[in-house]
Each structure stands twice: as structure tokens, then as C-alpha cells.
Amino acid sequence: MDLSLTESQQMLKATAAEFVKTEVPTHVVTELSRKNVGFVPELWRKAAGLGWAGMLTPPQYGGAGLGYTDTAVLFEELGRAPLVGPFFSSGVLAPLVILEAGTEEQKQSLLPPLARGERIATVAISDPAPSFGADSVLMTAARDGDAYVLNGTKLFVHDAAAADYLICAVRTEPEDPNDLTRGITLVVVETGAAGVSVRNLEGFMAAVGQVDLSGVRVPASAVLGTPGQGWPALQRAMQRALPVLCAYQVGGAQEVYEFTADYTKTRVVFGQPIGRFQRVQDHVVELVNNLDGARWTTYEALSKLDDHQPAAGNVHLAKAMASDGYYQACVNSLEVHAGVGTDRQHPLVPHVIMARTLYSYLGDPRYHKRLMADAVGL
Template identity: 50%
Template sequence: MDLSLNEHQRMLAQSARTFMQRRMPKAAIVALHNTDTGYQAQTWSTIAELGWLGLLIAPQYGGGGASLTDAAVLYEEFGRGPLPGPFFSSGVLSALTVEEAGTEEQRRRILPEIAAGRQIYTVAITEPRRSWGPQGIAMEPRLDGDKYILDGIKLFVSDGAAASHLIVAVRTGSSDDAISLLVVDKRSRGVAARNLPGLLSWQAEITFEGVEVAAAALLGRRENGGWAALSRAMQRALPVLCAYQVGSCQAAFEMSVEYSRTRVQFGVPIGRFQRVQDHIVRLVNHLDAARWTTYEALWKLDSGRPAADSVHLAKAVTAEAHMEACNAAHEVHAGIGSVHEYGLTPHTQLSRTLFNYLGDPKWHKRQMAAALQW
């Protein structure tokens, strides 16, 4: 038993933290919040050059071949920012989806582009007025010779504005999970992306109008294997996303502790009040629940143990924890917490955006129960 990070992981965390302090201080992150894509070209290239974008991609496809725990350590540091941009969408979820669903030829063609940051991928799954899960995917392409023709709308597509390529989940059969994945160049005629306004972090509406996609864009050799492949990819990607949220909770915790020491009301630092302490205690309990469920799931995955129940559990716990941690931080900070410049709001907005992303807590709890064979 050893619950500490290994030497290599400690060094990775340290470099990522230094990188974030130098290149992505609070002011830079707040500034990025008003952009459409959430990233700067220069930071994007640096992160690609450092090998962090392709960290999880196997070496033969131009990546670093790291473990999921390694990636989680990196994303936890990103989450402390929180660093916005399509890093997870492209470097983790899309990369793992291509690895799980694609043919060898497709992996060789796509993964090096993702690792080098030359192309930016995201996965487009959810649709208007539809629930999460394969049954919620209704977009059905028409087959026209050796082409698919796509019509319809994908909604709440993370990093849809920043992406150069979309992996679109479409219905190709009548059974619930008869889903296929098509790779669509976003510059194709008939594709339009629009960032959704509101308390969302970079999720988009993507409209498809008579979009022609070559049959070769189908990931894998045959139709209908898409949901199974996506599920396998999500099993591995979700705990990395959770680690990103753990980092965000950690930041909310540290900001709240610091504020409790420096903000003076009634002549004393507010942290002397037990009511204020209660918020921070609640916050740290959520933070640690998210942290340890996440890292246990990662350990199971990396060591080849059955992990489905732990992954669903971690996602459910972390989504709720992230929201509650930010709520507690707002209770500690009161007015100043709602000032964008202060830097708490990017965490809060993220906690809301990721709550439903890739399945809400209730859905994951039910999947967990199924995985445990109750």
C-alpha cells in the first residue's frame, strides 16, 4: 500500500504547477474567460511541445504513453487554474475514443495530429431535448453512395468552437446502442458552431445541414460499435476529468482558507467564526471525497483491475463535490466571490458545466449499481 505519488509524478506535478504560475496566472485565466475558444495559440503550442497534450497517447502514435494516474496528476494541476481550452476534449477524450474505436490506419493518421496539437478534436454526443446515453442519440445520417449525409443539431458540445474536428455520435440502427462515430472536419460545408452563452464554460451548438462525410470517416470498420467504444474511452477519460475537478476544488479550498485568514470583520479574521469554519470543513470533506474516489479509480484502471463501478462512483462523487465545494467557497467569500477579477467564478462556472457533462451524477450512480450487480 502506498498512497503517495511516485517520483516521476511529483516532478510532473511540480513542472505543471510552475508552468501554471508563470504562464497562466489568475489574471490570464480571467481574461481567457471572455474568449470564444478559451485558449491562446502560444500556450497551446507550448503544452503540445512539452508533450502534455499527447501524454496519454501511445509512443508509436507520437504520444508519451503515460499512465492514467500520470495524466490525472497533470490535469489536477490544470484544474487548479482552472486552465480552460480543449486540452481534455482533444488530448484525452478524443484521443482515447480514436484509440478505442479507430482502425490502425485511423490511429496512425489522427493521433499524431492530436499529440502535436495541429488538429483539435472534440466529441459531439448530446442533442436538443434528449437525455444522456445512447438512447438519447437520434441524429441519423442518410447514406448516399459512399457518403454519409448529416442533418441535425448537437448541443452542449464541449470546446465545439475551438475544435477543428468533431467526432459525431450518430444513430445507425434501431437498437438503443446502435451508434456509430463519424469524424467530421469542422470546415466541411454545412457545419456551423456557435458558443452557447450563459453560465457555461465553452459548450457549443453545432448545426449540420446536408453535411457530406466520406464513408471512410466512420471510426472502425463496421457501424454500430460506437457506443461501446465510447464507453471504453470514457471509462479511462472520466477519472482524468475528475482529477481536473479535484484540482479546481483544491483551489477553491486554498482560496477560502486564505480569505478566512485575511478578511477582517467585527475586528477579527472571519475564519475565527465557527459559522465560517463550517463552510471550509464542508468544502474540504467534499474535496477529499472527490480526491480519493478519483485516485482509487485511476489505480484500478492502471493496474488492470475491474474498475467500472469505481469510475462511475468517482464521477458521481466528484461532480457533486465540485459544485458543493464552490458553493461553500462562495459562502466564505460572499460579495468578493462574485467579482470575476477575483478568480473564484471560473471554478464555479466549471463546476456547473461539468455537472451534467458525460452523464450527470444520478446517471452514474445507476451505472455504478448496475456494475456492482445489485
């Protein structure tokens, strides 16, 4: 057993922390959040210049070929800001989907520009649906000669407004009511193509958009890999990608913990620092339990992936605990801060919004706990 970070991981952590501190100090983060800005091209270019858009991507496709834990170390620091941008969408999830689903030719053409950060991709799975899953894929792609024609709406697509193209989940076969995971196909759709419109959505959420497709024609060559095999490929990619997202949530919860613990020392009411009150201590104790539950389930999942061990149960556990942990950590912090914690200039608010956004992203805790129960044979 060794639960420490390697030397190179510690160096990466320091570099990433320095980047966040310098490039996105708190007042910048709160300002981006207040204006609902989900993408800062200049920051993206700088980060891509450091190789952060292709951490997991193998070297033969232009990436750094690093491990899951390596990548997670970076994402934990990005989550501390929390820094918005397609770091996960285009830097982790999309490349892993391409690796899982794409042909060799597609990997060679699509992955290097993503790894360099020159192009940005996001994965658009759900149509308007109250929850995540294969049942949320409704859009059909009609075959027309050697092309597909797409009509419909992909909703709550993360980083849609930043993306050059979408990897869109569509149905190319009639639905099998007994198994909705069948017949889903992944199609590359350029956001600049005729009939595609993208907009960022307002709400208590960050960098989430809507994509409308109206008679969009894509060539059959835009299908990633084999038609009808999209959902299993997405599942495999998520099995590898989710723990990295969890690390971002852990970073967010860590930051919230630190400034909340600090506040209990400096805020004085009833004649003493509020941290001396047992009720306030209770909130911070809950907070740190939420943080550490998220952290260690995430680390274990990452470690299993790095060691090529079966990890499904751990991955679903981590996504459930990190989503719930980050969410609850923010609530615990609100319990400590009260009114000032609701001021959009306060560093807590971007975390509250990010925690809410990621809670529903790619399946909420209930969804993942159910898959966890299946995976571990409960």
C-alpha cells in the same frame, strides 16, 4: 498500500504548476472567463510542445504513453487555474475513442497529429437533450452510395470552437426502442467541411458550443471502426477518460479550498478573522470533505486503471463525487466569501462556472451513480 505520487509524478506536478502560475495567472483566468474565451491557441501550442496533448496516447501513435495517474497529475494542476482549452477533449477523450473504435489505419493517421497538438478533435455525442446518455443521440446519417449524409445539431459540445474535427455520434440503423445504445456510429466530421457551422454559446458555462450539420457528406471511410458499434466504444473510452477529467475537477476544488482557507485568516469582521467563527469553519470543513471525497475516489479509479483492474464502479463513483464535490466546494466557498465571491474579477467565479459546466458533462452525478449501482451489483 502506497498512496503517494512517484518521483516522476511529483516532477510533472511541479512543472505543470509552474506552467499554470506563469502562463495563466489569476487575472488572466478571470479575464478569459469574463470574455467567455474557451481557447487560447498560443497556450495550447506551448502545452502541446511539452507533450501534454498526447499523454496517454501510446508511443507507436506519437504519444507519451504515460499512465492514467501520470496524466491526472497534470490535469489536476490545469484544473487549479482552471485553464480552458481542449486538453481533455482532444488530448484524452478523442484519442481514447479513436483507440477504442478506430481501425489500425485510422489510429495511425489520426492519433499522431492529435498527440502533437497540430490538430484538435472533440467528441460530439448529444443532440439537444436535457440529459446525457445513448438516448441523447438522435441525429441520423443517411447512406448515399459510399457516403453518409448528416443533418441536425450537436449541442453543448465541449471545445467545439477550437476543434478541427468532431467525432460525431449518429444513428445509422433504425432505433431499437428496447436498447437505444444499439446502432450508433462514430463519424469523423471536419469542422471546415461544407454544411458545418460551429459557434461558441453564451451562458453560465465555459467553452461549450453548438454544431449545426446541414447536408454534410462524409465518405464511408470517415466511420471510426465498425458502423453500429459506436456506443460500446464510447463507453469503453469514457471508462478510461473520465477519471482524468475528475482530476481536473479535484484540482479546481483544491485551489478553491486553498484560497478560501487563506481568506478566513485575512478577512476580519466582528473584531476577529472570520475563520474563528464556527459557522465559517463549518463551511470550510464541508468544503474540504467535498474536496477529499472527490480526490480519493478519483485516485482509486486512476490506480485501478493503471493496474488493469476492473474499474467501472470506481470510475462512475469518481465522476459523481468529483462533479458534485467541485460544485459543492464552490458553493461552500461562496458561503465564506459572500458578495466579493460573485465579482467576476474574483478567482472563485471561473471555478463556479467551470464546476457548473463539468457537472453536466458526459453525465451528471445522478447518471453516474446509477451506472455505479449497476456496476457494483447493488
